[in-house]
Amino acid sequence: MQSFEFYCPTEIVFGRGAESKTAAAVQKHGGTRVLIVYGGGSVVRSGLLARLENGLDAAGIAFAVFGGVQPNPRMAHAREGVKAAAKFGADMILAVGGGSVIDTAKAVAHGAANLNIDIGEFWSGRQTVQRSLPVGVVLTIAAAGSETSNSAVLTNEETGKKSGINTDFNRPAFAIMDPELTFTLPKQQIACGIADIMMHTMDRYFTHEEGNEFTDRVAEALLRDVIDHAKRALANRKDYEAMSELMWCGSVSHNGFTGLGRSMDFGVHKLGHELSGKFDVTHGASLTVMWGAWARYVYEDAPERFARFARNVWDVSVGTCEERARGGIRETETFWKELGLPVNFTELGIGVQDEATLKFLADMCTDYGKKTVGCFYPISRAVALDIYRLANH
Numbered sequence: 001m002q003s004f005e006f007y008c009p010t011e012i013v014f015g016r017g018a019e020s021k022t023a024a025a026v027q028k029h030g031g032t033r034v035l036i037v038y039g040g041g042s043v044v045r046s047g048l049l050a051r052l053e054n055g056l057d058a059a060g061i062a063f064a065v066f067g068g069v070q071p072n073p074r075m076a077h078a079r080e081g082v083k084a085a086a087k088f089g090a091d092m093i094l095a096v097g098g099g100s101v102i103d104t105a106k107a108v109a110h111g112a113a114n115l116n117i118d119i120g121e122f123w124s125g126r127q128t129v130q131r132s133l134p135v136g137v138v139l140t141i142a143a144a145g146s147e148t149s150n151s152a153v154l155t156n157e158e159t160g161k162k163s164g165i166n167t168d169f170n171r172p173a174f175a176i177m178d179p180e181l182t183f184t185l186p187k188q189q190i191a192c193g194i195a196d197i198m199m200h201t202m203d204r205y206f207t208h209e210e211g212n213e214f215t216d217r218v219a220e221a222l223l224r225d226v227i228d229h230a231k232r233a234l235a236n237r238k239d240y241e242a243m244s245e246l247m248w249c250g251s252v253s254h255n256g257f258t259g260l261g262r263s264m265d266f267g268v269h270k271l272g273h274e275l276s277g278k279f280d281v282t283h284g285a286s287l288t289v290m291w292g293a294w295a296r297y298v299y300e301d302a303p304e305r306f307a308r309f310a311r312n313v314w315d316v317s318v319g320t321c322e323e324r325a326r327g328g329i330r331e332t333e334t335f336w337k338e339l340g341l342p343v344n345f346t347e348l349g350i351g352v353q354d355e356a357t358l359k360f361l362a363d364m365c366t367d368y369g370k371k372t373v374g375c376f377y378p379i380s381r382a383v384a385l386d387i388y389r390l391a392n393h
Protein backbone atom coordinates (compact mmCIF):
# COMPACT_ATOMS: atom_id res chain seq x y z
CA MET A 1 0.00 0.00 0.00
CA GLN A 2 1.01 3.59 -0.50
CA SER A 3 1.47 5.90 2.49
CA PHE A 4 -1.50 7.99 3.59
CA GLU A 5 -2.83 10.21 6.34
CA PHE A 6 -6.45 9.85 7.36
CA TYR A 7 -8.24 12.21 9.71
CA CYS A 8 -11.98 11.93 10.10
CA PRO A 9 -12.93 13.12 13.57
CA THR A 10 -16.69 13.49 13.06
CA GLU A 11 -18.80 11.55 15.56
CA ILE A 12 -21.49 9.63 13.66
CA VAL A 13 -24.86 8.90 15.24
CA PHE A 14 -26.63 6.69 12.69
CA GLY A 15 -30.00 5.00 12.47
CA ARG A 16 -33.70 5.18 13.27
CA GLY A 17 -34.40 7.73 15.97
CA ALA A 18 -30.90 9.23 15.81
CA GLU A 19 -32.58 12.62 15.46
CA SER A 20 -33.65 12.48 19.13
CA LYS A 21 -29.97 12.40 20.18
CA THR A 22 -29.21 15.84 18.73
CA ALA A 23 -29.38 17.85 21.95
CA ALA A 24 -27.12 15.34 23.70
CA ALA A 25 -24.59 15.60 20.87
CA VAL A 26 -24.67 19.40 21.05
CA GLN A 27 -23.92 19.25 24.77
CA LYS A 28 -21.22 16.62 24.35
CA HIS A 29 -19.42 18.84 21.85
CA GLY A 30 -19.66 21.95 24.01
CA GLY A 31 -22.56 23.83 22.41
CA THR A 32 -24.44 26.16 24.74
CA ARG A 33 -25.64 28.82 22.27
CA VAL A 34 -26.49 27.27 18.93
CA LEU A 35 -27.24 28.93 15.60
CA ILE A 36 -29.42 26.53 13.60
CA VAL A 37 -28.86 26.89 9.83
CA TYR A 38 -31.43 25.49 7.41
CA GLY A 39 -32.57 25.78 3.80
CA GLY A 40 -35.67 26.71 1.85
CA GLY A 41 -38.19 25.18 4.21
CA SER A 42 -38.27 21.37 3.81
CA VAL A 43 -37.29 20.98 7.47
CA VAL A 44 -40.08 23.34 8.51
CA ARG A 45 -42.67 21.45 6.46
CA SER A 46 -41.52 18.04 7.75
CA GLY A 47 -41.69 19.21 11.36
CA LEU A 48 -38.00 18.35 11.91
CA LEU A 49 -36.98 21.89 12.84
CA ALA A 50 -39.72 22.17 15.46
CA ARG A 51 -38.77 18.80 16.95
CA LEU A 52 -35.11 19.81 17.18
CA GLU A 53 -36.04 23.15 18.76
CA ASN A 54 -38.14 21.33 21.36
CA GLY A 55 -35.23 19.02 22.10
CA LEU A 56 -32.80 21.90 22.58
CA ASP A 57 -35.33 23.73 24.76
CA ALA A 58 -35.81 20.68 26.93
CA ALA A 59 -32.04 20.39 27.37
CA GLY A 60 -31.75 24.07 28.29
CA ILE A 61 -29.67 24.94 25.23
CA ALA A 62 -30.18 28.46 23.84
CA PHE A 63 -30.64 28.71 20.08
CA ALA A 64 -31.43 31.08 17.22
CA VAL A 65 -32.41 30.15 13.67
CA PHE A 66 -31.02 31.23 10.31
CA GLY A 67 -32.88 29.86 7.28
CA GLY A 68 -33.02 30.52 3.56
CA VAL A 69 -29.96 28.65 2.30
CA GLN A 70 -30.51 27.83 -1.38
CA PRO A 71 -29.00 24.98 -3.39
CA ASN A 72 -25.62 26.09 -4.81
CA PRO A 73 -25.33 28.27 -1.68
CA ARG A 74 -24.30 31.88 -2.01
CA MET A 75 -21.45 33.59 -0.22
CA ALA A 76 -23.55 36.73 0.46
CA HIS A 77 -26.08 34.64 2.34
CA ALA A 78 -23.34 32.97 4.38
CA ARG A 79 -22.09 36.46 5.29
CA GLU A 80 -25.56 37.20 6.66
CA GLY A 81 -25.23 34.03 8.69
CA VAL A 82 -21.94 35.23 10.15
CA LYS A 83 -23.71 38.41 11.30
CA ALA A 84 -26.54 36.37 12.82
CA ALA A 85 -24.07 34.11 14.65
CA ALA A 86 -22.13 37.10 15.99
CA LYS A 87 -25.28 38.90 17.11
CA PHE A 88 -26.50 35.81 18.94
CA GLY A 89 -23.09 34.99 20.39
CA ALA A 90 -23.22 31.46 19.00
CA ASP A 91 -20.62 28.94 20.18
CA MET A 92 -21.81 26.20 17.79
CA ILE A 93 -23.44 26.12 14.36
CA LEU A 94 -26.01 23.36 13.77
CA ALA A 95 -26.72 22.57 10.12
CA VAL A 96 -30.10 20.93 9.47
CA GLY A 97 -30.28 19.88 5.83
CA GLY A 98 -28.04 18.82 2.98
CA GLY A 99 -24.72 19.87 1.48
CA SER A 100 -25.78 23.46 0.78
CA VAL A 101 -26.88 24.02 4.35
CA ILE A 102 -23.87 22.24 5.82
CA ASP A 103 -21.42 24.19 3.65
CA THR A 104 -23.09 27.45 4.64
CA ALA A 105 -22.87 26.41 8.29
CA LYS A 106 -19.15 25.73 7.86
CA ALA A 107 -18.66 29.17 6.31
CA VAL A 108 -20.66 30.79 9.10
CA ALA A 109 -18.53 28.95 11.68
CA HIS A 110 -15.31 30.20 10.07
CA GLY A 111 -16.64 33.74 9.81
CA ALA A 112 -18.01 33.85 13.34
CA ALA A 113 -14.67 32.70 14.75
CA ASN A 114 -12.76 35.30 12.68
CA LEU A 115 -14.90 38.42 12.72
CA ASN A 116 -12.04 40.57 11.43
CA ILE A 117 -11.76 38.48 8.22
CA ASP A 118 -14.35 38.45 5.43
CA ILE A 119 -15.15 34.81 4.54
CA GLY A 120 -14.48 35.63 0.88
CA GLU A 121 -10.79 35.81 1.84
CA PHE A 122 -10.87 32.12 2.76
CA TRP A 123 -12.56 31.11 -0.50
CA SER A 124 -10.17 33.21 -2.59
CA GLY A 125 -7.22 31.53 -0.89
CA ARG A 126 -5.81 34.83 0.37
CA GLN A 127 -6.33 33.65 3.97
CA THR A 128 -6.37 30.18 5.49
CA VAL A 129 -8.73 29.15 8.24
CA GLN A 130 -6.82 28.98 11.54
CA ARG A 131 -9.78 28.57 13.89
CA SER A 132 -13.49 28.00 13.66
CA LEU A 133 -16.56 27.17 15.70
CA PRO A 134 -17.72 23.55 15.99
CA VAL A 135 -20.35 22.53 13.45
CA GLY A 136 -22.97 19.86 14.14
CA VAL A 137 -25.09 18.32 11.39
CA VAL A 138 -28.55 16.81 11.21
CA LEU A 139 -28.50 15.31 7.73
CA THR A 140 -31.64 15.18 5.57
CA ILE A 141 -30.27 13.95 2.22
CA ALA A 142 -27.71 11.37 1.12
CA ALA A 143 -25.56 13.18 -1.41
CA ALA A 144 -22.72 15.65 -0.89
CA GLY A 145 -21.00 13.91 2.01
CA SER A 146 -20.33 17.30 3.60
CA GLU A 147 -21.41 15.83 6.96
CA THR A 148 -17.95 14.26 7.29
CA SER A 149 -15.89 15.91 4.54
CA ASN A 150 -13.17 18.53 4.82
CA SER A 151 -14.75 20.65 2.04
CA ALA A 152 -17.19 23.52 1.82
CA VAL A 153 -18.42 24.82 -1.54
CA LEU A 154 -19.93 28.26 -2.10
CA THR A 155 -20.88 30.31 -5.13
CA ASN A 156 -19.62 33.87 -5.27
CA GLU A 157 -22.64 35.61 -6.79
CA GLU A 158 -20.53 38.55 -7.98
CA THR A 159 -18.22 36.46 -10.16
CA GLY A 160 -20.44 33.42 -10.75
CA LYS A 161 -17.54 31.28 -9.52
CA LYS A 162 -18.45 28.18 -7.54
CA SER A 163 -15.53 26.82 -5.56
CA GLY A 164 -14.61 24.93 -2.45
CA ILE A 165 -12.00 25.10 0.25
CA ASN A 166 -10.50 22.05 1.90
CA THR A 167 -9.42 22.26 5.52
CA ASP A 168 -9.76 20.03 8.56
CA PHE A 169 -11.66 22.93 10.16
CA ASN A 170 -14.45 21.91 7.76
CA ARG A 171 -14.85 18.54 9.48
CA PRO A 172 -18.07 18.66 11.52
CA ALA A 173 -17.89 17.74 15.20
CA PHE A 174 -20.84 15.36 14.86
CA ALA A 175 -23.34 14.16 12.30
CA ILE A 176 -26.80 12.88 13.14
CA MET A 177 -27.70 10.48 10.33
CA ASP A 178 -31.27 9.26 10.53
CA PRO A 179 -32.29 7.74 7.18
CA GLU A 180 -35.98 8.33 7.94
CA LEU A 181 -35.31 12.07 7.58
CA THR A 182 -34.76 11.50 3.86
CA PHE A 183 -38.26 10.05 3.29
CA THR A 184 -39.62 13.44 2.12
CA LEU A 185 -37.04 13.89 -0.67
CA PRO A 186 -38.21 14.52 -4.23
CA LYS A 187 -37.08 11.82 -6.70
CA GLN A 188 -34.86 14.21 -8.61
CA GLN A 189 -32.89 15.03 -5.45
CA ILE A 190 -32.50 11.34 -4.58
CA ALA A 191 -31.15 10.67 -8.08
CA CYS A 192 -28.77 13.63 -8.02
CA GLY A 193 -27.56 12.51 -4.61
CA ILE A 194 -26.85 9.01 -5.94
CA ALA A 195 -24.78 10.49 -8.76
CA ASP A 196 -22.81 12.69 -6.36
CA ILE A 197 -22.06 9.75 -4.06
CA MET A 198 -20.81 7.70 -7.01
CA MET A 199 -18.72 10.58 -8.33
CA HIS A 200 -16.98 11.20 -5.00
CA THR A 201 -15.66 7.67 -5.25
CA MET A 202 -15.06 7.73 -9.02
CA ASP A 203 -13.21 11.06 -8.85
CA ARG A 204 -10.79 9.23 -6.55
CA TYR A 205 -10.80 5.83 -8.29
CA PHE A 206 -9.39 6.97 -11.62
CA THR A 207 -5.73 7.26 -10.80
CA HIS A 208 -2.33 6.19 -12.05
CA GLU A 209 -1.17 5.43 -8.50
CA GLU A 210 -1.49 1.66 -8.17
CA GLY A 211 -0.77 -0.53 -5.15
CA ASN A 212 -3.81 0.38 -3.06
CA GLU A 213 -5.81 -2.79 -3.52
CA PHE A 214 -7.94 -2.38 -0.40
CA THR A 215 -8.83 1.18 -1.34
CA ASP A 216 -9.79 0.00 -4.83
CA ARG A 217 -11.95 -2.81 -3.46
CA VAL A 218 -13.69 -0.52 -0.98
CA ALA A 219 -14.44 1.88 -3.84
CA GLU A 220 -15.81 -0.88 -6.06
CA ALA A 221 -17.93 -2.33 -3.26
CA LEU A 222 -19.32 1.10 -2.44
CA LEU A 223 -20.23 1.75 -6.07
CA ARG A 224 -21.92 -1.65 -6.40
CA ASP A 225 -23.87 -1.06 -3.20
CA VAL A 226 -25.10 2.33 -4.38
CA ILE A 227 -26.07 0.88 -7.78
CA ASP A 228 -27.91 -2.01 -6.09
CA HIS A 229 -29.97 0.28 -3.86
CA ALA A 230 -30.52 3.25 -6.17
CA LYS A 231 -33.57 1.97 -8.02
CA ARG A 232 -35.18 0.72 -4.81
CA ALA A 233 -34.79 4.17 -3.28
CA LEU A 234 -36.31 5.83 -6.32
CA ALA A 235 -39.18 3.34 -6.47
CA ASN A 236 -40.02 3.91 -2.80
CA ARG A 237 -38.40 6.79 -0.97
CA LYS A 238 -39.58 5.27 2.33
CA ASP A 239 -37.51 2.12 1.77
CA TYR A 240 -35.43 2.32 4.94
CA GLU A 241 -32.90 -0.29 3.87
CA ALA A 242 -32.19 1.44 0.58
CA MET A 243 -32.07 4.93 2.06
CA SER A 244 -29.80 3.85 4.91
CA GLU A 245 -27.32 2.19 2.52
CA LEU A 246 -27.22 5.36 0.42
CA MET A 247 -26.81 7.57 3.46
CA TRP A 248 -23.79 5.73 4.83
CA CYS A 249 -22.23 5.34 1.38
CA GLY A 250 -22.63 9.10 0.95
CA SER A 251 -20.42 9.79 3.94
CA VAL A 252 -17.83 7.10 3.28
CA SER A 253 -17.53 8.15 -0.36
CA HIS A 254 -16.37 11.63 0.63
CA ASN A 255 -14.67 11.34 4.02
CA GLY A 256 -11.44 10.31 2.31
CA PHE A 257 -11.71 6.57 2.87
CA THR A 258 -12.23 5.64 -0.80
CA GLY A 259 -9.13 7.53 -1.86
CA LEU A 260 -6.47 6.50 0.67
CA GLY A 261 -2.96 6.24 -0.70
CA ARG A 262 -3.47 8.30 -3.83
CA SER A 263 -4.06 11.81 -5.09
CA MET A 264 -7.60 12.99 -5.62
CA ASP A 265 -8.50 13.93 -9.18
CA PHE A 266 -11.81 15.81 -8.93
CA GLY A 267 -11.48 17.22 -12.44
CA VAL A 268 -15.06 16.25 -13.25
CA HIS A 269 -16.27 18.07 -10.14
CA LYS A 270 -14.45 21.22 -11.24
CA LEU A 271 -15.93 21.00 -14.76
CA GLY A 272 -19.37 20.51 -13.20
CA HIS A 273 -18.99 23.40 -10.74
CA GLU A 274 -18.67 25.81 -13.67
CA LEU A 275 -22.00 24.59 -15.03
CA SER A 276 -23.63 25.12 -11.63
CA GLY A 277 -21.97 28.54 -11.28
CA LYS A 278 -23.25 29.72 -14.66
CA PHE A 279 -26.59 27.93 -14.98
CA ASP A 280 -27.47 27.17 -11.33
CA VAL A 281 -27.99 23.49 -12.15
CA THR A 282 -28.11 20.80 -9.46
CA HIS A 283 -24.67 19.56 -8.47
CA GLY A 284 -25.28 15.84 -9.13
CA ALA A 285 -26.71 16.56 -12.59
CA SER A 286 -23.71 18.71 -13.48
CA LEU A 287 -21.51 15.68 -12.76
CA THR A 288 -23.44 13.12 -14.82
CA VAL A 289 -23.32 15.54 -17.76
CA MET A 290 -19.55 15.98 -17.55
CA TRP A 291 -18.36 12.49 -16.55
CA GLY A 292 -19.08 10.65 -19.82
CA ALA A 293 -17.47 13.43 -21.86
CA TRP A 294 -14.45 13.43 -19.56
CA ALA A 295 -14.17 9.62 -19.55
CA ARG A 296 -14.31 9.33 -23.36
CA TYR A 297 -11.65 12.01 -23.62
CA VAL A 298 -9.21 10.44 -21.15
CA TYR A 299 -9.74 6.66 -21.10
CA GLU A 300 -7.14 5.87 -23.76
CA ASP A 301 -4.54 7.17 -21.31
CA ALA A 302 -5.26 4.30 -18.90
CA PRO A 303 -7.59 1.80 -20.57
CA GLU A 304 -6.70 -0.91 -18.01
CA ARG A 305 -8.05 1.22 -15.20
CA PHE A 306 -11.30 1.79 -17.04
CA ALA A 307 -11.49 -1.92 -17.91
CA ARG A 308 -11.07 -2.80 -14.23
CA PHE A 309 -13.88 -0.36 -13.38
CA ALA A 310 -16.05 -1.99 -16.08
CA ARG A 311 -15.39 -5.50 -14.77
CA ASN A 312 -15.60 -4.91 -11.02
CA VAL A 313 -18.44 -2.41 -10.98
CA TRP A 314 -20.53 -3.34 -14.04
CA ASP A 315 -19.56 -7.00 -14.74
CA VAL A 316 -18.36 -6.08 -18.23
CA SER A 317 -15.74 -8.69 -19.11
CA VAL A 318 -16.01 -9.33 -22.85
CA GLY A 319 -13.90 -7.77 -25.60
CA THR A 320 -10.53 -6.08 -25.82
CA CYS A 321 -9.29 -3.84 -23.04
CA GLU A 322 -10.45 -0.74 -24.95
CA GLU A 323 -13.86 -2.28 -25.67
CA ARG A 324 -14.36 -3.16 -22.01
CA ALA A 325 -13.25 0.34 -20.99
CA ARG A 326 -15.82 1.87 -23.35
CA GLY A 327 -18.40 -0.67 -22.12
CA GLY A 328 -17.99 0.57 -18.53
CA ILE A 329 -18.48 4.17 -19.61
CA ARG A 330 -21.63 3.17 -21.55
CA GLU A 331 -23.02 1.19 -18.59
CA THR A 332 -22.50 4.12 -16.25
CA GLU A 333 -24.30 6.55 -18.54
CA THR A 334 -27.13 4.09 -19.20
CA PHE A 335 -27.60 3.66 -15.46
CA TRP A 336 -27.74 7.40 -14.88
CA LYS A 337 -30.24 7.80 -17.71
CA GLU A 338 -32.40 5.11 -16.12
CA LEU A 339 -32.40 7.20 -12.94
CA GLY A 340 -33.63 10.17 -14.99
CA LEU A 341 -30.29 11.98 -14.89
CA PRO A 342 -28.88 13.98 -17.82
CA VAL A 343 -25.73 13.05 -19.73
CA ASN A 344 -25.48 16.07 -22.06
CA PHE A 345 -26.32 19.78 -22.11
CA THR A 346 -29.69 19.31 -23.79
CA GLU A 347 -30.82 16.77 -21.20
CA LEU A 348 -29.54 19.09 -18.48
CA GLY A 349 -32.05 21.65 -19.76
CA ILE A 350 -29.54 24.36 -20.69
CA GLY A 351 -29.56 23.59 -24.44
CA VAL A 352 -26.66 23.54 -26.86
CA GLN A 353 -24.26 26.38 -26.02
CA ASP A 354 -22.30 28.63 -28.38
CA GLU A 355 -18.51 28.48 -28.57
CA ALA A 356 -18.09 31.71 -26.55
CA THR A 357 -19.94 30.17 -23.59
CA LEU A 358 -17.85 27.00 -23.76
CA LYS A 359 -14.70 29.14 -23.76
CA PHE A 360 -16.02 31.07 -20.75
CA LEU A 361 -16.59 27.78 -18.87
CA ALA A 362 -13.09 26.56 -19.78
CA ASP A 363 -11.61 29.90 -18.68
CA MET A 364 -13.41 29.81 -15.34
CA CYS A 365 -12.44 26.19 -14.72
CA THR A 366 -8.73 26.80 -15.32
CA ASP A 367 -8.48 30.38 -14.06
CA TYR A 368 -8.04 31.68 -17.64
CA GLY A 369 -5.50 28.98 -18.43
CA LYS A 370 -3.28 29.77 -15.44
CA LYS A 371 -3.79 26.33 -13.87
CA THR A 372 -4.79 22.80 -14.74
CA VAL A 373 -7.39 20.86 -12.78
CA GLY A 374 -7.39 17.16 -11.94
CA CYS A 375 -4.33 14.94 -11.79
CA PHE A 376 -5.36 11.68 -13.55
CA TYR A 377 -5.41 13.67 -16.79
CA PRO A 378 -4.46 17.30 -16.09
CA ILE A 379 -7.17 19.46 -17.62
CA SER A 380 -5.75 22.57 -19.27
CA ARG A 381 -7.93 25.29 -20.75
CA ALA A 382 -7.76 23.62 -24.18
CA VAL A 383 -8.64 20.22 -22.74
CA ALA A 384 -11.52 21.67 -20.71
CA LEU A 385 -12.86 23.28 -23.87
CA ASP A 386 -12.69 19.97 -25.75
CA ILE A 387 -14.49 18.16 -22.93
CA TYR A 388 -17.23 20.81 -22.73
CA ARG A 389 -17.63 20.45 -26.52
CA LEU A 390 -18.12 16.68 -26.11
CA ALA A 391 -21.00 17.29 -23.65
CA ASN A 392 -22.50 20.08 -25.76
CA HIS A 393 -25.29 18.32 -27.63
Ligand code: NZQ
Residues within 6 Å of the ligand: 038, 039, 040, 041, 042, 043, 069, 070, 071, 072, 073, 097, 098, 099, 100, 101, 103, 140, 141, 142, 143, 144, 145, 146, 149, 150, 151, 152, 153, 181, 182, 183, 184, 185, 186, 189, 192, 193, 196, 254, 269, 283
Ligand atom coordinates in the same frame (compact mmCIF):
# COMPACT_ATOMS: atom_id res chain seq x y z
O1 NZQ B 1 -33.66 23.86 1.00
P1 NZQ B 1 -34.65 22.83 1.43
O2 NZQ B 1 -36.04 23.33 1.46
O3 NZQ B 1 -34.25 22.13 2.68
O4 NZQ B 1 -34.68 21.71 0.24
C1 NZQ B 1 -33.54 21.03 -0.19
C2 NZQ B 1 -32.98 21.56 -1.51
O5 NZQ B 1 -34.00 22.12 -2.28
C3 NZQ B 1 -33.96 19.63 -0.56
N1 NZQ B 1 -33.97 18.71 0.57
C4 NZQ B 1 -32.93 18.33 1.35
N2 NZQ B 1 -33.34 17.41 2.22
C5 NZQ B 1 -34.67 17.23 2.02
C6 NZQ B 1 -35.08 18.06 0.96
N3 NZQ B 1 -36.35 18.11 0.51
C7 NZQ B 1 -37.25 17.31 1.11
N4 NZQ B 1 -36.91 16.45 2.12
C8 NZQ B 1 -35.65 16.38 2.58
N5 NZQ B 1 -35.34 15.50 3.54
O6 NZQ B 1 -32.99 19.19 -1.48
C9 NZQ B 1 -32.53 20.30 -2.22
C10 NZQ B 1 -31.03 20.21 -2.38
O7 NZQ B 1 -30.37 20.41 -1.16
P2 NZQ B 1 -28.78 20.54 -1.14
O8 NZQ B 1 -28.37 20.79 0.25
O9 NZQ B 1 -28.36 21.50 -2.19
O10 NZQ B 1 -28.35 19.07 -1.62
P3 NZQ B 1 -27.00 18.31 -1.56
O11 NZQ B 1 -26.84 17.62 -0.27
O12 NZQ B 1 -26.94 17.55 -2.80
O13 NZQ B 1 -25.86 19.44 -1.57
C11 NZQ B 1 -25.40 20.00 -2.76
C12 NZQ B 1 -24.40 21.08 -2.47
O14 NZQ B 1 -23.25 20.54 -1.81
C13 NZQ B 1 -22.07 20.86 -2.56
C14 NZQ B 1 -22.60 20.97 -3.97
O15 NZQ B 1 -21.70 21.64 -4.81
C15 NZQ B 1 -23.89 21.71 -3.77
O16 NZQ B 1 -23.67 23.09 -3.63
N6 NZQ B 1 -21.04 19.87 -2.32
C16 NZQ B 1 -20.44 19.89 -1.13
C17 NZQ B 1 -19.41 19.03 -0.84
C18 NZQ B 1 -18.71 19.07 0.45
N7 NZQ B 1 -18.91 20.11 1.24
O17 NZQ B 1 -17.93 18.16 0.79
C19 NZQ B 1 -18.91 18.05 -1.81
C20 NZQ B 1 -19.75 17.89 -3.02
O18 NZQ B 1 -18.93 17.49 -4.08
C21 NZQ B 1 -20.51 19.09 -3.41
O19 NZQ B 1 -19.71 19.96 -4.21
Ligand code: ZN
Residues within 6 Å of the ligand: 144, 196, 199, 200, 269, 283
Ligand atom coordinates in the same frame (compact mmCIF):
# COMPACT_ATOMS: atom_id res chain seq x y z
ZN1 ZN C 1 -19.90 16.26 -5.32
